[in-house]
Amino acid sequence: MTLDTRGDVDLINIRHPMSPSTFRMAFFPHLLDSSVRLLDLAELLLPTVEVLAFQYPGAYDFDGPPRIGGTAKLADRAFGTLMAWTDRPLALFGHRVGADVAYEVAKRLEQEAGVVPATLFISGRGGPARTGPELRCPVVALTREHSPRALVEDVRSWESCTTGPFSLEVLPRAHGGPDGYSRQVANLVHDQLISGENKGL
Structure with missing residues (x-):
C-alpha cells in the first residue's frame, strides 16, 4: 500500500x-475525522479499489473547526482536484457532513464534466433539502442496525436525489469493533461496483 499526498485540498x-x-473511490470524511482512519478500509478494498481520501483544510487545527469555507466552496475545490483522476470508474463515499460534500461533487462531475460516478455511497446522513432528482448515478445509502426508524427514513430520502438505481443498506452490528464495520463496508463497496460494471452502469 502506497500513500501520496497531492492537490489543493490535501488528497491522500x-x-x-x-x-x-479497476476503480477509484474518493472518500469525504466527517469534519474532524482524520483520513488516516481509512487505512484499514483502504487496505481491504485494494487492489480492486484505489482510495482517494480528502483531508479538509485545518483538520488538525485543534483551536477551532476545520476551515472548510462551506460545503459549496469545498466541493468546488474537490471537484477540480478529482478531474485528474477520472481515467478509471470513480465512486464517491461521504460520511455525515462529508456526504453533503460528496453529493455536491457528484453533481458537478455529472453536470459540468459529463462524468457519471460509478456510485455515490452515503453514510450516516439524511438526504438534502431539494426538489427533483439531480443525479443519474447509482446511490447507496448506509445505516446501522437498530437505528431509530426516523433516522432510517431520513437516510432513505436519498432515493429521490437520483434517477439511477438506489439501495438502502442496513449494516448489522459488527463483531470485532471498527475493523468489523470496515469489512462490511468493503464487501458492500466491492459488490456494488463489480455488479454495476457487469450491468454496464
Missing part, C-alpha cells in the same frame, strides 16, 4: 504499488 492517494486498480 492510497494505492497498491504493483497492481493497478
